[in-house]
Amino acid sequence: xxxxxxxxxxxKVEARLFSAMPMPTFCETxxxxxxxxxxxxxxxxxxxxxxxxxxxxNDTAGALRAAEMGCDALFKGTLVDGIYSAxxxxxxxxxxxxxxxxxxxxxxGLQVMxxxxxxLARDNGIPVIVFSILEPGALVSVxxxxxxxxxxxxx
Numbered sequence: 001x002x003x004x005x006x007x008x009x010x011x012k013v014e015a016r017l018f019s020a021m022p023m024p025t026f027c028e029t030x031x032x033x034x035x036x037x038x039x040x041x042x043x044x045x046x047x048x049x050x051x052x053x054x055x056x057x058n059d060t061a062g063a064l065r066a067a068e069m070g071c072d073a074l075f076k077g078t079l080v081d082g083i084y085s086a087x088x089x090x091x092x093x094x095x096x097x098x099x100x101x102x103x104x105x106x107x108x109g110l111q112v113m114x115x116x117x118x119x120l121a122r123d124n125g126i127p128v129i130v131f132s133i134l135e136p137g138a139l140v141s142v143x144x145x146x147x148x149x150x151x152x153x154x155x
Contacts, residue, residue: 001048002026008044015044020052020061032068039069059117067124074126075142076113077133082150083112099151102128118152127153 005017005027016038017027027048028034039045050061059076066074083105086094102122106115112130121128131142131149141147 001046005046013044014042015046017046017048020047020049023049035065036069045069057114057117059113060120063113063117063120063124063126063128066126067120071126074121074128075139076128076130077139078112078130079132079134080130081132081135081138081148083110083130083152085110087111097150099153101154102152103154105152112150121152122154125154127151 001017001019005015008015016035018030018035019027020030022029030047030049030052035045035047047061047065050056050058051064056064062074062076065071080088081096083097083100084094085091085097085108088094088096100110102118104110105112105118106122113128118128120126129142129149129151131138131147133139135148138147142149
């Protein structure tokens with residue numbers, strides 16, 4: 001998150017970095033009203049440090065922050081270009097899904113995110129877009145709607 005913040009600054013993109021854990025030398029400690037204000041001002045708002053609590057994954061932290069901020073979507077960059085029926089690195093017959101509902105992800109036990117994160121996104125009406133972070137330019141193309149990804153949404 002620090003590297004992302006620095007890369008954005010080099011490109012003259014306004015960003016604010018918040019951490020669940022106090023790290024005043026590097027960033028602000030997460031405060032929902034300040035983070036929301038930065039977000040509403042159009043600044044790229046970066047969250048680090050998970051939730052700051054044990055037993056919660058980074059996926060759950062992402063879903064929690066997306067819900068707190070009223071985000072339109074949660075983008076999950078991972079090692080594969082979407083959600084598959086099985087691990088595509090282990091099972092050559094794994095099928096990639098273009099679109100799923102949150103309920104389908106949970107019912108099928110698909111392992112792209114932990115169940116708590118998927119349920120939190122579902123309960124707050126937040127679509128999850130899963131894409132490969134390893135592909136150069138993937139985030140930009142997915143945000144623009146032309147990238148390869150799986151969309152998890154109920155509508």
